[in-house]
Amino acid sequence: MDNQPTIHSLLRTVDWKNNKVVMIDQTKLPNELVFVECFDYNDVASAIRNLVVRGAPAIGVSGAFGLALAALQSTATTKEQLLSDLEKAKKILYETRPTAVNLAWGLNKIMEVANQGTDVREIKESVLNTAKQMAEDDIKINMTMGKHGSQLFNDNDTIMTHCNAGSLATVAYGTALGVIRATKEAGKNIKVIATETRPVQQGSRLTAFELKHDGFDVSLIPDTAVGYTMANKLVNKVVVGADRILRTGHVYNKIGTYQVALMAKQHGIPFYVAAPLSTFDMKSNPEDVIIEQRKATEVTQIGDKKTAPDGINVINPAFDMTPPELISGIITEAGVATAPYEESIQKLFEAKK
Incomplete structure (x- = not known):
């Protein structure tokens, strides 16, 4: 691990180069910085499904680029045939990660x-140009969101x-970590505690790695130590991202977010969510949301090493739901929503128009 690759906040997680989609393979981090080339929309779908690329904004743009590939490679000679080809590609891309609303938004x-x-x-031509613009907009949105959020931290x-x-969950810069970056850029002296985030360890493999390389004072804890660190007053505030936010303020994010929010509430610690308006689902109710279930081997083994008995039943949801009463504020590029969320979220969308 001495020769770890360098990741910085504006290194693009996903990009369009020479009529290919180029992504950082996040399954290889933190040991290797490997770029994967996707030559068609099936390659993009596989990359999303297998977590080569992950994070709601990043997969939203990846899905858009996947459809751009489908359009460019279509042999259709009429508009109707091309739209049919795109609908087929859209279905395959969407089914890879149904909970993250940014994917549906991008498609x-x-x-x-x-x-x-x-x-x-x-x-x-217009499909490709739109996908490219979505990637550029993602970075600008994250930086604006970061500035709004930085005002909440001392x-x-x-x-x-x-x-x-x-930055690894977006095209670049980040949502929750974008807020943390902007707070530091505002001249504030801050420290960060990252949870390891079992079972796929995005916190230890990606967040701790990313922040350490960007010069942050970051400490890594096991998920089971969240209560300990809060009870011992080692944490002042919490900020997380989101994969879907309902108009009611219900937040769907990586499994374990709910228990972090519950413990923050217990200890009087402000709990914030940072996400772009493209992550909001203004139509669904909590009972409508499908929670993606991941494969059992994510829990029963680490790498190639088996850590559970053969044949054990496994429950492995990718996401959980945090209710609005546990959330101090939702940070977006249009401002910060606070309770009552149904009103404040609607106002943010109206202000964005």
């Missing part, structure tokens, strides 16, 4: 642009975060 945005095109050539705060909502 739907591309399909909206495609439907507005008049002919095959125009559709292919000099000498120790901030806990769960999972990875950094």
